[in-house]
Amino acid sequence: MIAGNKPMDRSHWSNFYTVDSFRNRGANAVDILSEYLADSQARTRSHVLNSESPTDRLKYWKSRLNGDLGPVDGALLSEDFLAEVLQRSNHLHDPRYAGHQVAVPLPELAWIQAATALLNNGMAIDEMGPASGPMEEAVMQSIAQFMGFGEDSGGILTHGGTLANLTALLAARQRKSLGNAWRDGTNQKFALLVSDQAHYCVDRAARVMGWGREGVIQVPTDKAHRIIQSELVAAHEAALSKGFQVIAVVGNACTTSTGTFDDLEMLADFAESNELWFHVDGAHGAGQVFSKTHRGVLRGLDRADSVAMDFHKMLGIPALCTGLFYRKGSDAYAAFSQEAHYLYESEDEEWWNLSKRTFECTKRMLSVAVFGIWEAHGPRLWESLVDRLVDRAKVAAAEIERRPRWELFATPKSNILCFRLRDGDNAALRSRLIERGPYYIVKTVLDGQTWLRCTFQNPLTTDEDIFGLLDTLESMH
Numbered sequence: 506m507i508a509g510n511k512p513m514d515r516s517h518w519s520n521f522y523t524v525d526s527f528r529n530r531g532a533n534a535v536d537i538l539s540e541y542l543a544d545s546q547a548r549t550r551s552h553v554l555n556s557e558s559p560t561d562r563l564k565y566w567k568s569r570l571n572g573d574l575g576p577v578d579g580a581l582l583s584e585d586f587l588a589e590v591l592q593r594s595n596h597l598h599d600p601r602y603a604g605h606q607v608a609v610p611l612p613e614l615a616w617i618q619a620a621t622a623l624l625n626n627g628m629a630i631d632e633m634g635p636a637s638g639p640m641e642e643a644v645m646q647s648i649a650q651f652m653g654f655g656e657d658s659g660g661i662l663t664h665g666g667t668l669a670n671l672t673a674l675l676a677a678r679q680r681k682s683l684g685n686a687w688r689d690g691t692n693q694k695f696a697l698l699v700s701d702q703a704h705y706c707v708d709r710a711a712r713v714m715g716w717g718r719e720g721v722i723q724v725p726t727d728k729a730h731r732i733i734q735s736e737l738v739a740a741h742e743a744a745l746s747k748g749f750q751v752i753a754v755v756g757n758a759c760t761t762s763t764g765t766f767d768d769l770e771m772l773a774d775f776a777e778s779n780e781l782w783f784h785v786d787g788a789h790g791a792g793q794v795f796s797k798t799h800r801g802v803l804r805g806l807d808r809a810d811s812v813a814m815d816f817h818k819m820l821g822i823p824a825l826c827t828g829l830f831y832r833k834g835s836d837a838y839a840a841f842s843q844e845a846h847y848l849y850e851s852e853d854e855e856w857w858n859l860s861k862r863t864f865e866c867t868k869r870m871l872s873v874a875v876f877g878i879w880e881a882h883g884p885r886l887w888e889s890l891v892d893r894l895v896d897r898a899k900v901a902a903a904e905i906e907r908r909p910r911w912e913l914f915a916t917p918k919s920n921i922l923c924f925r926l927r928d929g930d931n932a933a934l935r936s937r938l939i940e941r942g943p944y945y946i947v948k949t950v951l952d953g954q955t956w957l958r959c960t961f962q963n964p965l966t967t968d969e970d971i972f973g974l975l976d977t978l979e980s981m982h
């Protein structure tokens with residue numbers, strides 16, 4: 506009670522701010538989450554992903570909202586709420602998870618997330634991120650230089666690769682177009698060149714900028730899904746002859762479906778000789794820059810004007826957390842320029858007002874986890890993680906090659922692996938696997954055919970888990 510004030514009304518909101526309750530429930534949550542982690546790592550569940558239909562999942566959550574809502578006696582949230590969220594989620598920490606490309610977070614970072622959720626500094630301007638703002642500036646510069654960029658490089662953190670790619674392409678348009686499209690709008694025909702295997706968000710970014718479907722020129726790829734140089738040259742010439750102003754070439758590092766890396770040196774040469782912006786969509790694979798063993802596929806990365814790299818894919822950081830790096834740090838200011846007198850002192854570059862370079866105004870304190878890891882480990886933790894995850898894909902590939910009924914799409918260069926039974930309905934097989942459990946893998950369509958697809962995200966996945974997955978698939982066929 507504040508001296509001189511009346512006792513506080515124990516209203517709903519005030520219960521949430523009680524320190525003792527926070528402490529007790531926090532201790533309880535630590536126990537529940539630790540138990541969850543232990544169960545996951547011990548492979549105690551029958552299914553990594555429960556096989557309920559989306560409709561049944563919705564029915565359950567709707568049923569909880571039927572009837573009168575709250576209040577719950579003596580509790581801040583329903584007694585079973587956390588347990589049900591845990592139970593009904595996809596269990597990434599189970600070593601038999603090898604599905605979509607989302608980090609299996611380093612558990613320690615859950616406590617950092619809790620701390621930043623509590624602090625909730627909004628990040629848009631210096632005063633709303635007095636610790637995490639300068640941490641972001643410092644750690645992004647440090648990592649940019651580690652990636653091979655020079656001293657005037659830099660970057661920002663953003664909520665996801667989709668937003669990072671759009672932001673980079675906005676900067677590209679402003680730097681490479683003849684007019685000032687950001688200020689004046691434009692009816693010019695802009696275009697970018699990218700492989701026909703790019704993530705859909707590159708196409709989406711171009712359409713958001715008003716370039717339309719023709720503004721994304723999909724360059725044909727070879728059997729391994731790499732851009733074909735002669736096709737790139739031809740596509741560029743064709744675009745120019747049709748009156749397009751080509752702004753950028755985008756390289757994949759790597760493709761989502763198959764984990765294929767474009768030849769970044771070749772793309773850098775091409776961009777340089779044609780005065781194009783060179784952006785690398787390294788959302789998935791740019792993290793391999795931390796590995797001495799697996800960074801060869803990124804040769805040429807340091808010649809990019811901008812690189813998007815998801816910390817929440819190969820690097821163990823909880824989603825969403827993407828680094829957008831610029832070879833020339835000041836290019837970041839080209840993406841947006843906004844008068845906002847309630848926020849900024851001037852229209853100048855002010856590194857300390859981070860939202861001058863990001864789409865987001867308020868964003869989470871993304872830098873804290875990245876800074877904490879980088880300060881404590883430098884590149885070594887991420888190197889060991891990348892090495893382990895890529896090694897998982899290599900072990901699986903070797904085993905698949907040993908088994909005559911299986912076919913491999915390509916030797917893995919990352920932690921992504923596509924494979925299939927030669928004589929089976931691979932889509933049906935995958936559905937049966939999910940229903941049966943415990944493994945979780947996904948599928949994709951390559952050149953009109955369904956392939957099974959694993960992304961090895963969990964460093965605790967053992968060789969035996971991999972052999973068990975293949976044995977189970979074979980036994981079900």
Ligand SMILES: Cc1ncc(COP(=O)(O)O)c(C=O)c1O
Nearest residue numbers: 665666667704759761786788789
């Ligand atoms: C190559 C590539 N680019 C972009 C994205 C989109 O990233 P995010 O999901 O972080 O928005 C993905 C996601 O899988 C990706 O694989």
